[in-house]
Amino acid sequence: xxxxxxxxxxxxxxxxxGLSAARALAGVAVDVTLxxxxxxxxxxxxxxxxxxxxxxxxxxxxxxxxxxxxxxNATVLMETVTGIDAAGRAVLVxxxxxxxxxxxxxxxxxxxxxxxxxxxxFAPGIKTLSDALAIRQQxxxxxxxxxxxxxxxxxxxxxxxxxxxxxxTGVELAGSIAELAKASLVHDFRHIDPSSARIMLIEAGxxxxxxxxxxxxxxxxxxxxxxxxxxxxxxxxTACDASGVEVAGERIPAHTILWAAGVxxxxxxxxxxxxxxxxxxxxxxxxxxxxxxxxxxxxxxACASQSWDGKxxxxxxxxxxxxxxxxxxVIRARIEGxxxxxxxxxxxSGSLATIGRNSAVADFGRMVLSGYPAWLxxxxxxxxxxxxxxxxxVVALDWLWAYTTFRRGARIxxxxxxxxxxxxRSVPEAVRQRQPG
Amino acid sequence: xxxxxxxxxxxxxxxxxGLSAARALAGVAVDVTLxxxxxxxxxxxxxxxxxxxxxxxxxxxxxxxxxxxxxxNATVLMETVTGIDAAGRAVLVxxxxxxxxxxxxxxxxxxxxxxxxxxxxFAPGIKTLSDALAIRQQxxxxxxxxxxxxxxxxxxxxxxxxxxxxxxTGVELAGSIAELAKASLVHDFRHIDPSSARIMLIEAGxxxxxxxxxxxxxxxxxxxxxxxxxxxxxxxxTACDASGVEVAGERIPAHTILWAAGVxxxxxxxxxxxxxxxxxxxxxxxxxxxxxxxxxxxxxxACASQSWDGKxxxxxxxxxxxxxxxxxxVIRARIEGxxxxxxxxxxxSGSLATIGRNSAVADFGRMVLSGYPAWLxxxxxxxxxxxxxxxxxVVALDWLWAYTTFRRGARIxxxxxxxxxxxxRSVPEAVRQRQPG
Numbered sequence: 073x074x075x076x077x078x079x080x081x082x083x084x085x086x087x088x089x090g091l092s093a094a095r096a097l098a099g100v101a102v103d104v105t106l107x108x109x110x111x112x113x114x115x116x117x118x119x120x121x122x123x124x125x126x127x128x129x130x131x132x133x134x135x136x137x138x139x140x141x142x143x144x145n146a147t148v149l150m151e152t153v154t155g156i157d158a159a160g161r162a163v164l165v166x167x168x169x170x171x172x173x174x175x176x177x178x179x180x181x182x183x184x185x186x187x188x189x190x191x192x193x194f195a196p197g198i199k200t201l202s203d204a205l206a207i208r209q210q211x212x213x214x215x216x217x218x219x220x221x222x223x224x225x226x227x228x229x230x231x232x233x234x235x236x237x238x239x240x241t242g243v244e245l246a247g248s249i250a251e252l253a254k255a256s257l258v259h260d261f262r263h264i265d266p267s268s269a270r271i272m273l274i275e276a277g278x279x280x281x282x283x284x285x286x287x288x289x290x291x292x293x294x295x296x297x298x299x300x301x302x303x304x305x306x307x308x309x310t311a312c313d314a315s316g317v318e319v320a321g322e323r324i325p326a327h328t329i330l331w332a333a334g335v336x337x338x339x340x341x342x343x344x345x346x347x348x349x350x351x352x353x354x355x356x357x358x359x360x361x362x363x364x365x366x367x368x369x370x371x372x373x374a375c376a377s378q379s380w381d382g383k384x385x386x387x388x389x390x391x392x393x394x395x396x397x398x399x400x401x402v403i404r405a406r407i408e409g410x411x412x413x414x415x416x417x418x419x420x421s422g423s424l425a426t427i428g429r430n431s432a433v434a435d436f437g438r439m440v441l442s443g444y445p446a447w448l449x450x451x452x453x454x455x456x457x458x459x460x461x462x463x464x465x466v467v468a469l470d471w472l473w474a475y476t477t478f479r480r481g482a483r484i485x486x487x488x489x490x491x492x493x494x495x496x497r498s499v500p501e502a503v504r505q506r507q508p509g
Numbered sequence: 510x511x512x513x514x515x516x517x518x519x520x521x522x523x524x525x526x527g528l529s530a531a532r533a534l535a536g537v538a539v540d541v542t543l544x545x546x547x548x549x550x551x552x553x554x555x556x557x558x559x560x561x562x563x564x565x566x567x568x569x570x571x572x573x574x575x576x577x578x579x580x581x582n583a584t585v586l587m588e589t590v591t592g593i594d595a596a597g598r599a600v601l602v603x604x605x606x607x608x609x610x611x612x613x614x615x616x617x618x619x620x621x622x623x624x625x626x627x628x629x630x631f632a633p634g635i636k637t638l639s640d641a642l643a644i645r646q647q648x649x650x651x652x653x654x655x656x657x658x659x660x661x662x663x664x665x666x667x668x669x670x671x672x673x674x675x676x677x678t679g680v681e682l683a684g685s686i687a688e689l690a691k692a693s694l695v696h697d698f699r700h701i702d703p704s705s706a707r708i709m710l711i712e713a714g715x716x717x718x719x720x721x722x723x724x725x726x727x728x729x730x731x732x733x734x735x736x737x738x739x740x741x742x743x744x745x746x747t748a749c750d751a752s753g754v755e756v757a758g759e760r761i762p763a764h765t766i767l768w769a770a771g772v773x774x775x776x777x778x779x780x781x782x783x784x785x786x787x788x789x790x791x792x793x794x795x796x797x798x799x800x801x802x803x804x805x806x807x808x809x810x811a812c813a814s815q816s817w818d819g820k821x822x823x824x825x826x827x828x829x830x831x832x833x834x835x836x837x838x839v840i841r842a843r844i845e846g847x848x849x850x851x852x853x854x855x856x857x858s859g860s861l862a863t864i865g866r867n868s869a870v871a872d873f874g875r876m877v878l879s880g881y882p883a884w885l886x887x888x889x890x891x892x893x894x895x896x897x898x899x900x901x902x903v904v905a906l907d908w909l910w911a912y913t914t915f916r917r918g919a920r921i922x923x924x925x926x927x928x929x930x931x932x933x934r935s936v937p938e939a940v941r942q943r944q945p946g
Contacts, residue, residue, distance in 0.1 A: 111920070128565045128568075129921055130920075130921050147700075150657070201921065259579070262585075462916070465910075466903065466918075470903075481899060482567040483567075484566055484638065485587075
């Protein structure tokens with residue numbers, strides 16, 4: 073199937089950037105090898121809905137292998153990359169080497185705790201399906217633990233949810249948790265009132281959705297407050313531990329603390345021994361190749377390209393897709409002896425964030441939408457861009473069902489005990505006696 | 510909400526038996542407390558489809574809390590029961606006591622390894638969602654590991670699947686793994702041929718589906734063999750370890766070994782200090798109460814009731830449901846001063862097992878179906894009995910999609926490495942070089 077004479081293109085990462093690069097090389101006379109340590113491509117924009125029990129994991133993930141099934145020049149390997157030998161032109165997978173003629177690095181980003189890495193265990197972030205499932209577990213178990221908790225202070229702490237960072241992820245999580253507590257769960261408990269849960273969104277900057285227009289920011293804040301979310305701006309988190317957070321010196325007890333404040337690139341700059349910006353993103357040339365290594369490209373969240381009118385492109389799916397396809401085109405032009413494409417320019421179609429049922433904000437340059445029209449645009453856009461015909465149907469149906477019934481389809485707690493709060497648990501007064509002696 | 514004067518009914522377990530008991534007590538002047546360590550009711554008959562990547566967990570599980578939402582006399586506690594104080598009429602949850610006037614034990618069964626408990630880690634069984642997800646992970650990772658394996662013997666071992674026990678679970682798993690390998694995955698790999706996988710079904714007894722008619726057994730065996738499953742009857746497994754099994758002295762190397770050979774009841778007989786049968790099931794009286802404890806009932810897989818023409822009722826959902834509702838009716842009659850219902854008699858509607866696409870067997874006493882008509886009956890029956898309107902739609906759609914495309918909707922590997930076979934993994938020859946030095 074493979075021919076030694078054909079150039080070998082290795083792609084690291086099966087996210088939006090890597091996958092769009094692989095697809096853009098379909099039909100080109102190269103052998104493509106896509107390496108990812110996971111077997112699935114993840115539709116990250118909807119990951120917060122898995123974390124809040126609205127969608128099941130398989131509705132927003134599809135095996136990379138199945139996506140590239142029909143592309144005969146593409147091979148998928150489920151492996152963990154351990155390094156890159158740039159001089160020897162090979163990717164390292166433990167003791168093995170995968171040689172390349174061209175390399176596209178699309179390894180994405182992880183959370184950054186801005187020097188407070190010890191906060192990670194108290195305030196997890198949400199980048200992978202495992203992250204989302206762990207957070208779902210924590211949120212659902214908080215209500216279960218509160219239902220069997222006798223201590224009123226501890227019960228209040230269990231129902232306090234703190235979200236750090238009011239970018240799109242923080243805003244969408246806050247809105248979705250508020251709806252879960254105030255609509256979906258409201259009739260399911262006998263000893264607590266789920267709608268008494270407090271959802272607090274903490275932003276150090278002056279406004280929510282800082283990358284959106286001021287008008288959209290204001291609309292989003294109003295929509296969040298209508299849902300009962302307590303929004304705090306201009307105050308930074310100063311401490312974070314197992315029992316809660318401290319915001320500008322004030323203590324907030326909370327069982328669930330979620331991190332949506334910052335991302336940092338994967339260790340690829342270190343692997344390549346090339347300059348990176350403050351967020352760890354590789355500095356690239358105008359054609360997304362690495363200075364001094366024209367055969368290596370970095371795309372998506374892994375690279376810092378000043379390609380959006382002199383600013384870096386935003387860390388969103390359309391930017392990663394555009395970069396992946398562009399890098400593939402540069403490689404194709406070189407192989408086919410065509411002239412190089414013009415420097416990469418990011419084309420921004422708009423910014424979208426949803427706040428809840430019927431409510432979203434949408435910035436399309438001159439046109440700014442909010443409320444129900446923005447929510448409709450958001451829904452249609454996300455269903456349209458979902459990978460795979462089946463996921464689109466399933467997600468559309470899940471949403472229709474949730475919309476008409478207020479229920480959530482993925483409220484399964486997989487672990488068998490509500491471990492995190494074992495010290496405070498008891499059987500509610502109404503149904504128990506103390507053990508004699 | 511609760512009144513001290515009303516009798517307290519405690520139900521242990523949110524499976525088919527416990528849930529049907531709780532529902533049968535709706536509107537009765539009692540306070541019902543259902544305790545389960547999991548937050549969900551599981552539709553176990555379709556669990557093998559989660560294990561073989563056909564269905565996502567949330568399509569066959571629903572929160573017990575949501576199912577009983579509208580039943581105002583029912584409280585749900587997510588807790589782990591540690592014992593029963595039968596003399597003091599209280600269920601023990603760690604240091605706490607939950608007092609009862611009536612107790613319904615519906616704690617189900619786990620796998621039994623017939624004295625070979627050390628086999629469990631090599632040959633897991635499938636009773637919970639966690640079991641099913643672990644098995645799904647193992648099956649999918651076997652193909653991923655084979656794709657990157659250079660050693661032809663190890664590659665063959667990775668693609669050998671052994672199922673121990675040919676009851677409905679073993680038969681359904683065998684058929685579903687065969688279809689996964691030979692249809693769903695067949696175009697997704699570049700270095701292995703998934704359809705070369707061997708699926709071996711090992712039964713110690715003389716025929717597959719021993720609880721079905723001989724005609725159905727024979728039809729099921731033919732259907733399995735058409736799918737390429739290798740069926741072996743009359744030979745017992747004599748050894749089982751990390752590298753394979755031994756069947757009647759013959760060694761079969763296999764990466765995936767699954768246990769579908771036997772079940773044993775939960776430790777409830779020990780808790781109650783009452784007699785149990787060989788499988789650990791509590792011996793009950795004709796009204797499903799425990800000898801000498803008329804206020805305690807055992808239902809479903811937790812009890813051995815000679816209620817099917819003198820034989821024990823089978824360990825299937827309809828039997829558990831009938832018993833749960835019956836125990837609730839006995840309690841209701843006692844509370845309301847009505848005459849006791851006649852002794853419990855299990856009514857058998859039929860036996861159903863599916864072998865694959867278009868193929869199943871159905872025994873309805875005089876009427877025996879196989880092939881496509883049985884498969885239609887099986888599909889309609891399982892969708893009909895699924896809990897929750899939404900699950901029915903989602904499962905029906907998933908099946909329609911799988912039926913028309915041969916694809917599977919839940920092929921996500923959540924763990925991030927193919928750990929189990931790390932010693933044998935490498936990058937395929939076609940794309941790698943050995944590390945120099």
